[in-house]
Amino acid sequence: MASVGEALPDRAKAARRQQWWYKAEKKALPYLLLAPLIILLVAFLAFPFVSLFYYGLHKVDLSGLATYSGLRNFVILFNEDRFRQNLVATFIYLLGNLAISVPLAYAAAILISTNRRGVGALRTVFLIPWVLAPIVTAVLFKTLMNPSSGPVTMLLKMILGHPFYLTLTEGGARLFIILHAAWRSFPLMMLLIAAGMTGIPVELYESAKVDGAGVWSQFKYITLPLTRTALFSAVLLISVYTIQDAEGVYALTQGGPAYGTEVTGVRLFKEAFMYFNIGLASAVGIVLILLSMILIIFYLRILGQGERA
Amino acid sequence: MQRTRLLFVWFGVIFITILIIFPVYWGVRTSLVPNANLSIIPRPLTWEHYRALFQAGYMNNIKNSLFVTLGTILVTLPIAVLAGYALARFDFWGKQYSVVILLLPLLPAIAVLVPLILYMRNLGIYNTLYSVILASAVFALPYSTWMIRGFMLSIPREIEEAALIDGCGPFAALFKIAIPLAAPGLIAVAIFTFISAWNNYLFSFAFTTKRALQVVPAALLGFISAWGENYGGMNAGAVVAMLPVLIFFLIFQKWFVQGMLAGSGK
Numbered sequence: 001m002a003s004v005g006e007a008l009p010d011r012a013k014a015a016r017r018q019q020w021w022y023k024a025e026k027k028a029l030p031y032l033l034l035a036p037l038i039i040l041l042v043a044f045l046a047f048p049f050v051s052l053f054y055y056g057l058h059k060v061d062l063s064g065l066a067t068y069s070g071l072r073n074f075v076i077l078f079n080e081d082r083f084r085q086n087l088v089a090t091f092i093y094l095l096g097n098l099a100i101s102v103p104l105a106y107a108a109a110i111l112i113s114t115n116r117r118g119v120g121a122l123r124t125v126f127l128i129p130w131v132l133a134p135i136v137t138a139v140l141f142k143t144l145m146n147p148s149s150g151p152v153t154m155l156l157k158m159i160l161g162h163p164f165y166l167t168l169t170e171g172g173a174r175l176f177i178i179l180h181a182a183w184r185s186f187p188l189m190m191l192l193i194a195a196g197m198t199g200i201p202v203e204l205y206e207s208a209k210v211d212g213a214g215v216w217s218q219f220k221y222i223t224l225p226l227t228r229t230a231l232f233s234a235v236l237l238i239s240v241y242t243i244q245d246a247e248g249v250y251a252l253t254q255g256g257p258a259y260g261t262e263v264t265g266v267r268l269f270k271e272a273f274m275y276f277n278i279g280l281a282s283a284v285g286i287v288l289i290l291l292s293m294i295l296i297i298f299y300l301r302i303l304g305q306g307e308r309a
Numbered sequence: 310m311q312r313t314r315l316l317f318v319w320f321g322v323i324f325i326t327i328l329i330i331f332p333v334y335w336g337v338r339t340s341l342v343p344n345a346n347l348s349i350i351p352r353p354l355t356w357e358h359y360r361a362l363f364q365a366g367y368m369n370n371i372k373n374s375l376f377v378t379l380g381t382i383l384v385t386l387p388i389a390v391l392a393g394y395a396l397a398r399f400d401f402w403g404k405q406y407s408v409v410i411l412l413l414p415l416l417p418a419i420a421v422l423v424p425l426i427l428y429m430r431n432l433g434i435y436n437t438l439y440s441v442i443l444a445s446a447v448f449a450l451p452y453s454t455w456m457i458r459g460f461m462l463s464i465p466r467e468i469e470e471a472a473l474i475d476g477c478g479p480f481a482a483l484f485k486i487a488i489p490l491a492a493p494g495l496i497a498v499a500i501f502t503f504i505s506a507w508n509n510y511l512f513s514f515a516f517t518t519k520r521a522l523q524v525v526p527a528a529l530l531g532f533i534s535a536w537g538e539n540y541g542g543m544n545a546g547a548v549v550a551m552l553p554v555l556i557f558f559l560i561f562q563k564w565f566v567q568g569m570l571a572g573s574g575k
Contacts, residue, residue, distance in 0.1 A: 029479055030404075033395035036388045037410075037454060044425065044447040045413055051424035104325070111321050122322060124562050128329055131558045132551050133508030135526040139533065139547040140332040143339050143540045149347055151335060183328070195570055215314060237415075244417040247511060251530055265419055272423045273515050285420030296415050 052289070055282035066279075073283035082259055083267070083284075089174070090263040093249070094242045096178035097185055098235060104182065105189035105234065110223070112190065113197045123194075130187035138251035141180045142167075167253065170260035177249050177261050181242060189234040196230025197223065229302060236299040240292055264288050333551075340544035358545035367546065369521065370528040373438060374507060377524055380442035381506040382499050385449045389498060392450075393457025394483055398466070414451045422515045429516050440516040441524065445506040453498045460494025461487060497564035500557050507554060525550045 056073055058066035077083045112123040129137060144152045145166045156164045166172040204222050213221070224231075246265030249255070255262030255270070262270075264284060272281035340358050341351040396407055425444060429435040434443070468490070469482045477485070488495070510526035517523065523531065529546045536542050558565065 027401070030395040030399035030401040033391040033399075037392035037450060040388065040447055040450060041410070041413065044428070044443065045416075045421060048421045048424040048428065049416070051427075052420060055424060107321055108325055111318060111325065114318055122326065123566075124559065125326060125329060127558070127562065127566070128333065128555070131504055131554055132333075133510075133526050133554070135508075135510055135529050136547045136551045137332070139529065139543050140336040142533070143336055143544055144332055146538075146540060148538070149345055149540070151347075154347075183332070191566065191570065215317070240415050244419060246419050247509075251533060254534075265417070268417075268419055268423075269511075272419075272426070278423060278427070281423045282420075285417065285423055288417045288420050292415060292417055296412060299415070300412070 049289070052282050052285050055278055056286045058279055060278035060282075069279070073279050076280065077283050077287070082262075085259045086262055086264050086267045086284075089259070089261055090243055090265075092174055093177060093181065093245075093261075093263050094239055096174070097181040097242050098239070100178065100182035101186040101189055101238065102231075102235065105186040105193055106223075108186060108190040109193040109197060109227075110219075113194050126190060127187045129184050132184075134184070134245075134248035135251050137180060137184055138248055141176070141183075142252065145176060168257065170257055173253050173257060173261045177252050177263075180248060180252060181245065184248065185238045185242070189238055192234040192237070193227050193230050196227040200226045232302045233299060236295055236302065240295050240299075243291055243295070244288060264291075336544045336547055339540050340548050342541070344539060344541045358539075358541040359549075361542055362545045362549070365532075366520075367525075367528065367549065370523055370525045371549070373513075373522060374525040377438055377441050377445060377513075378503050378506045380438070381445040381449060382502045384442060384446040385453050385502045386495065386499060388446075389450060389453035389457050390483075390488065390495065392454045394461055394487060396454070396458040397461035398469070398487075410451045411455050414448060418448055419511060422511060426515055436517050436519060436522065438517070438522060441512045444512040444516065445509060449502045449505055453502055456498050456501065457491065457494055460491045460497075464490045493564050496561060497567065500561045500565055503557060504554050507550075 055066060057068065057070060059069045059072070060066045108126050112126060144150050147153055147163075147165045147167065153163070153165065156166075164172070166176040200222065204226075205218055208218050208222060243263075244265050245263065246269040249261055249263050250266050250269055253261045255266045264287065268281055268284040268288060271277045271284060338349070338351045341354050341356075342348065343353070343355055343357070395401075396404065422444070426435065429440040429443075432440075434440040464487060469486050472482045472486055473479065508526060510524065510530055513522070513524040513527040514530070517527075520531075525546075529543070529550055532539075532543050532546050
């Protein structure tokens with residue numbers, strides 16, 4: 001296709017380029033094209049972020065009237081047992097999710113990278129949990145584990161010999177939201193890890209096999225080190241989504257029993273949309289943003305490393 | 310050696326497939342049998358739960374959802390096309406910071422919603438579906454723009470350059486050449502926007518308080534707390550909510566996956 005351009009006399013191209021209006025137009029044009037995007041993002045994302053910090057330092061009533069209250073919202077928050085529990089629940093939720101979804105994602109990534117007929121098409125099936133709405137998967141999981149007729153409850157009763165209700169105890173409810181999150185998270189991780197695997201030369205595995213390396217050592221010495229960047233970015237993306245999650249957890253447990261599964265996102269959800277406590281909700285939001293920022297900075301550094309490598 | 314390997318592969322495939330399919334299957338099954346029926350193959354079949362669902366006004370929720378999703382696509386797509394084209398084709402000051410666009414959706418949407426409630430009040434669109442459309446579009450825009458940028462980059466630049474030299478303006482080059490060539494990308498973005506807007510209940514929950522304005526996921530959340538043990542009804546609602554998403558995803562999954570990989574920093 002390049003030949004079309006080259007076929008024209010260079011003189012004509014040069015003349016066209018020298019026209020001043022063409023240059024000016026070309027300079028302004030990208031900004032013009034970007035303007036709608038930037039206006040919307042600034043007005044409805046950047047400004048609200050700034051307001052969030054403003055409201056965090058204020059007492060806000062329902063009409064939107066704000067009176068300055070300094071760090072009062074944060075003092076209230078950090079002196080609360082409930083908020084400490086929120087942070088602990090978030091941390092457990094995050095670690096539990098990663099502990100289950102990372103191995104599952106690796107297994108799935110290896111399976112969809114195996115070039116056997118039919119196995120590749122499975123990628124589509126493996127991605128299903130990721131496209132379903134959190135509210136939909138929450139209904140599916142509540143049904144599976146409902147105390148009276150859930151098949152998982154039945155199975156646990158058969159194995160353990162006594163009933164074990166996932167939704168009624170704190171530990172059980174935490175496991176419940178973790179299983180749900182892991183089920184939803186692993187497909188995206190699988191996709192990123194599998195994309196990382198396509199870069200590994202097949203010869204590496206072949207020579208490893210010649211040297212007598214088993215499946216496990218092939219994984220440990222070839223697959224794992226060479227997909228490290230992909231793994232890190234997958235883990236960080238999922239971590240960011242997990243610490244912010246409110247939709248899934250709220251639908252599953254409403255934060256209960258007591259505050260056992262009230263993760264930071266759910267606390268924010270309740271303060272903002274149910275108690276209309278805008279000041280305190282903003283303070284929780286700021287904590288959530290700071291936590292996300294720490295993860296995002298890690299993410300950026302890893303993306304930077306990946307580009308250099 | 311080769312044999313055991315194959316065995317492992319098949320075991321893994323079957324295990325993960327069951328892990329994914331079973332919850333979905335059980336939900337569909339539960340929506341089709343009377344409550345407290347535990348048969349694995351749904352029998353006797355009943356449409357009772359679906360009938361009750363639509364008697365509870367689910368059709369209205371579906372209409373709201375369609376209005377919000379189509380509105381979101383109509384707002385998102387043109388803006389993302391223009392911006393994605395600019396990022397893919399022009400060199401300009403500020404471009405080096407464009408990765409910020411990609412980082413924005415990593416910040417917690419739920420935190421931004423708090424001040425946005427007050428913004429929507431001031432704009433006079435609180436408690437209307439327009440506020441839901443606006444918020445959905447703003448949160449869909451960063452990825453959509455980045456996906457389109459990726460698709461535009463994969464189209465050889467020379468085709469447009471040739472057109473420009475032949476006296477075609479930059480807008481004509483965009484509409485007559487770049488957009489038709491990037492059509493699969495536009496479809497991917499439309500599907501992506503559809504799925505994320507259709508699935509979301511946060512915006513509807515935050516900006517509307519009237520039941521008549523609830524979208525499908527918000528209504529489903531209401532059923533969870535109102536219907537308690539009526540798992541048949543809940544699952545009928547869930548099946549209706551997941552059906553369009555599954556259909557679109559299964560048809561367009563190749564483009565969709567490409568777009569997502571393009572959107573996640575690749």
